[in-house]
Amino acid sequence: MNFRFLFVLVTVAVSLSKQDEQEKMFIPSLEIDPQSARILLNSNDFESGSADPWYDSSPSTVHWVVEDFTMPSEVNYPPPIPSSGTKYLRATRDAQLSPGFVILRTVEFMALPGDRITFKFWIRSKYTFGNTLELILAIGDTETTLLTLSSYSTSVNLEWRQASTLIPVPEPTVLTLAFYASCGGNAEDAIAIDDIVLEPSDEITTTGLTTVTSTTTVKPNCAPYFQGNTKVPCWALGNKCYCFTNSNSDNWEQADAFCRTGNMTLLSVETEEEEKLIYNHWQVHPELKSEKYWTSGKFPQKGYNRTYEWATIEPFQRFTYTNWQSGKPGHSDFGYCVYFFMDFDFESGFYWVDYLCNSFYLEYICESV
Ligand SMILES: [Ca+2]
Ligand SMILES: [Ca+2]
Numbered sequence: 001m002n003f004r005f006l007f008v009l010v011t012v013a014v015s016l017s018k019q020d021e022q023e024k025m026f027i028p029s030l031e032i033d034p035q036s037a038r039i040l041l042n043s044n045d046f047e048s049g050s051a052d053p054w055y056d057s058s059p060s061t062v063h064w065v066v067e068d069f070t071m072p073s074e075v076n077y078p079p080p081i082p083s084s085g086t087k088y089l090r091a092t093r094d095a096q097l098s099p100g101f102v103i104l105r106t107v108e109f110m111a112l113p114g115d116r117i118t119f120k121f122w123i124r125s126k127y128t129f130g131n132t133l134e135l136i137l138a139i140g141d142t143e144t145t146l147l148t149l150s151s152y153s154t155s156v157n158l159e160w161r162q163a164s165t166l167i168p169v170p171e172p173t174v175l176t177l178a179f180y181a182s183c184g185g186n187a188e189d190a191i192a193i194d195d196i197v198l199e200p201s202d203e204i205t206t207t208g209l210t211t212v213t214s215t216t217t218v219k220p221n222c223a224p225y226f227q228g229n230t231k232v233p234c235w236a237l238g239n240k241c242y243c244f245t246n247s248n249s250d251n252w253e254q255a256d257a258f259c260r261t262g263n264m265t266l267l268s269v270e271t272e273e274e275e276k277l278i279y280n281h282w283q284v285h286p287e288l289k290s291e292k293y294w295t296s297g298k299f300p301q302k303g304y305n306r307t308y309e310w311a312t313i314e315p316f317q318r319f320t321y322t323n324w325q326s327g328k329p330g331h332s333d334f335g336y337c338v339y340f341f342m343d344f345d346f347e348s349g350f351y352w353v354d355y356l357c358n359s360f361y362l363e364y365i366c367e368s369v
Contacts, residue, residue: 113224
């Protein structure tokens with residue numbers, strides 16, 4: 001059912017801080033309560049021509065405008081073809097292509113633990129990093145940056161990309177989301193957004209507001225965060241739960257111990273299918289900021305015919321599938337562990353590297369047992 005037409009509702013003021021004075025004129029005239037606003041955020045592909053429930057609150061001459069691919073405002077540099085439909089939001093400049101700051105906001109809505117925001121974006125600039133695009137979470141006057149996508153701003157970016165992030169709230173919270181962007185004054189400079197979707201966690205439904213989706217795959221029990229730690233988000237992929245650290249930088253022993261505190265173990269890559277699942281997931285989650293993650297792979301201290309094994313639950317299993325970097329492993333000695341490398345530029349893909357277990361500065365992935 002499309003709930004967008006419930007927009008007729010209701011009351012509740014959108015709060016404005018003084019510095020938002022300039023933006024007042026752009027606040028939508030229909031104001032709604034946070035519970036109803038949540039449903040409006042389910043999905044917007046902009047094909048209706050309306051930006052609701054998102055609204056432009058840009059302080060400069062650049063504004064978010066719904067554009068049709070068949071009638072681009074800047075004909076010399078049209079966006080890449082949308083994967084579906086023809087409309088999207090574009091940071092649209094005046095006839096002189098004056099640069100400026102652009103803001104796209106939601107009304108206040110009720111976010112629930114496990115909520116995820118996913119969207120497509122295209123950002124391009126004459127000079128690398130010339131344009132910026134960030135997704136911001138605002139609770140009252142406190143703002144947190146959820147995603148920074150400015151690194152995709154290059155002259156050669158001709159792709160719609162997908163980004164996705166959890167909304168890190170430990171309990172139901174009224175908040176707003178905003179895209180902050182700056183668009184330069186060169187002809188090549190462009191920013192566009194499409195298909196913004198708010199997905200609730202599978203485990204959480206709001207009575208009377210959300211329809212429960214039925215699913216044929218059996219999903220593992222997977223909380224949105226590792227032990228409630230909002231810095232370690234988790235996802236159900238295939239039939240396992242995986243949690244990714246983002247700022248721990250522990251050595252292998254510490255990483256192994258960390259996962260075990262949540263009744264998990266470090267990642268074991270038993271099949272190519274599992275490996276691709278992890279890599280594909282990592283690719284569309286730019287908030288996962290590391291290229292190197294410890295796995296449970298380790299060279300044993302004792303035993304006959306020693307070889308690398310997955311050090312999870314004893315008896316440890318030898319590798320049956322491998323994806324070593326060319327020339328690796330360089331060491332077959334106790335004291336070496338295995339990290340999973342995924343290339344930020346997506347050029348060299350992903351592979352495994354043997355590395356001193358007592359090295360720091362690596363992140364890691366925990367896997368359900
Ligand atoms: Ca669209
Ligand atoms: Ca596994």
